Amino acid sequence: MSAREYLNALHTLAMTLNFDRQYDEAFSVANLCLKLYSIEINCGYEKAVALFSLGRPQEAKSVAEEYLAQPAVTADDVKGKDALKNFLAKVSATSPNRPSPPKRGEEGSGSSSGSGFYISDVGHIITNWHVAKGCSSLNTAAGARLSVVASDPSVDIALLQAAGVKPPAIASLRDADAVLGEPVIVFGFPLSGLLSSSGNLTTGIVSAIAGMGDNPRHVQISAPVQPGNSGGPMLDQSGKVVGVVVAKLDAARAASIIGDIPQNVNFAIKGGEVVAFLARNKMKPVLSPRSNPLSTEVVAAAASSFTVRIICHG
Numbered sequence: 001m002s003a004r005e006y007l008n009a010l011h012t013l014a015m016t017l018n019f020d021r022q023y024d025e026a027f028s029v030a031n032l033c034l035k036l037y038s039i040e041i042n043c044g045y046e047k048a049v050a051l052f053s054l055g056r057p058q059e060a061k062s063v064a065e066e067y068l069a070q071p072a073v074t075a076d077d078v079k080g081k082d083a084l085k086n087f088l089a090k091v092s093a094t095s096p097n098r099p100s101p102p103k104r105g106e107e108g109s110g111s112s113s114g115s116g117f118y119i120s121d122v123g124h125i126i127t128n129w130h131v132a133k134g135c136s137s138l139n140t141a142a143g144a145r146l147s148v149v150a151s152d153p154s155v156d157i158a159l160l161q162a163a164g165v166k167p168p169a170i171a172s173l174r175d176a177d178a179v180l181g182e183p184v185i186v187f188g189f190p191l192s193g194l195l196s197s198s199g200n201l202t203t204g205i206v207s208a209i210a211g212m213g214d215n216p217r218h219v220q221i222s223a224p225v226q227p228g229n230s231g232g233p234m235l236d237q238s239g240k241v242v243g244v245v246v247a248k249l250d251a252a253r254a255a256s257i258i259g260d261i262p263q264n265v266n267f268a269i270k271g272g273e274v275v276a277f278l279a280r281n282k283m284k285p286v287l288s289p290r291s292n293p294l295s296t297e298v299v300a301a302a303a304s305s306f307t308v309r310i311i312c313h314g
Contacts, residue, residue: 007037008076014046018053019191019227021112026050039070041080048087057091064088111313113141115188115232116160117241118170118306119278119285123162124149126171126274127231127310128246132158135312140165141189141197146310150281155217156246157269157277158231160310169305171233172286174240177270178219182206184268185296186223186245187303188232195226199307201300204264211267212247219243222264232307234268237293239302243268 010033017026027050033043044067052060068084070077114131118124123144129151132138138146144162151158178184186202189195204223211218221234225245234243247267278285 003036007033007040007043010036011040011042011046014043014050016191016227018046018049019194021053022227023050023053027054039067041067041070041072041077041084044070045080045083045087048084052087052091061088061091064091111311113189113228113309113311114230115190115228115245116308116310117233117303118167118308119173120283121166121170123165123167124283125160125162125308125310126244126278127158127160128244128269129153129156129158131231131310131312132160135314137313139311139313141309141311150277152277152280155269155273155277157244157274159278159281159283167306169302170286171241171306172239172288173275174236174242174271175275175287175289177209177272178206178234178236178242180206180209182242183237184221184223184242185235185237185299185303186221186225186229186232186268187235187300187307188225188229188245189307189309190226190228197309199304199309200226200229201296201303203296204266207265215267217270217273218246218267219270221266221268223266224264225266228309231310233303235299235303236290237299238291239294239299240288240290241274242271244274 010029014026014029017029026046030043030047030050033040044063048060048064051063064084064087068081072078072081114127116125116127119126132148140162144165146160146162149159149161183205187199190200202223204221206219207222208220210216211220229245232245233241234245236242246269
């Protein structure tokens with residue numbers, strides 16, 4: 001990876017962390033970028049956004065003004081300076097009672113989004129607890145209001161319901177966990193406003209049968225995920241759900257320690273944990289055994305029919 005590619009990767013990482021409201025981590029990555037190249041305009045922008053989001057508006061304004069004064073050398077620099085101008089205008093117009101950060105490509109101030117999937121024909125949805133936690137209201141991208149039926153923060157899982165909604169399809173969960181080396185498919189709605197609103201599919205394998213620190217509730221996967229994938233289904237090659245996307249390695253912290261960005265180190269809650277959670281809440285999902293592989297196109301079509309984008313209003 002060239003120096004320029006590395007800086008671009010750091011900028012992209014800082015931007016995705018800001019989108020995911022992980023402002024401390026975004027600030028750290030932006031600082032690492034600027035330590036390597038002190039006049040990187042786009043990293044300056046992300047640092048300013050992180051500072052503003054952390055409740056430090058004067059520092060954010062100073063950083064934005066500093067990088068707006070830098071000369072634009074590339075087309076990306078020009079875009080960065082345009083973003084900084086808009087940022088400063090919005091910061092100046094933001095009242096003290098509305099400290100929500102201005103962001104590129106978001107649904108609106110104070111909102112975030114994740115993914116989930118239907119598991120019943122009366123609108124029950126599985127997602128991560130951290131997707132639904134602390135929201136003043138929840139809805140699907142189609143506008144259906146969601147309520148929290150049950151949650152287990154220790155597993156980071158939640159059961160929602162879209163009242164009055166009949167899903168176009170419901171997911172079938174496999175009656176056995178994914179195994180080491182098994183190919184898996186992830187579907188969800190990452191980076192809302194930046195990537196396709198119709199959903200995003202990635203593929204990989206089960207890299208380990210335990211998560212970070214040997215967490216027995218998780219598997220490690222190589223399928224790429226981004227902010228917004230959280231709560232989405234991980235499927236086997238026959239289209240059965242075998243897990244729920246939950247996290248990725250803290251790339252910001254790892255980059256600051258090892259000087260490199262970890263690639264495709266992501267995690268999903270095991271399917272067995274999902275089934276057990278539903279049983280504790282007297283829910284019986286559709287369970288199916290492992291079956292013959294289908295084409296990725298067929299699995300993608302099935303996943304897109306039962307996966308939804310969930311919007312959390314703060």
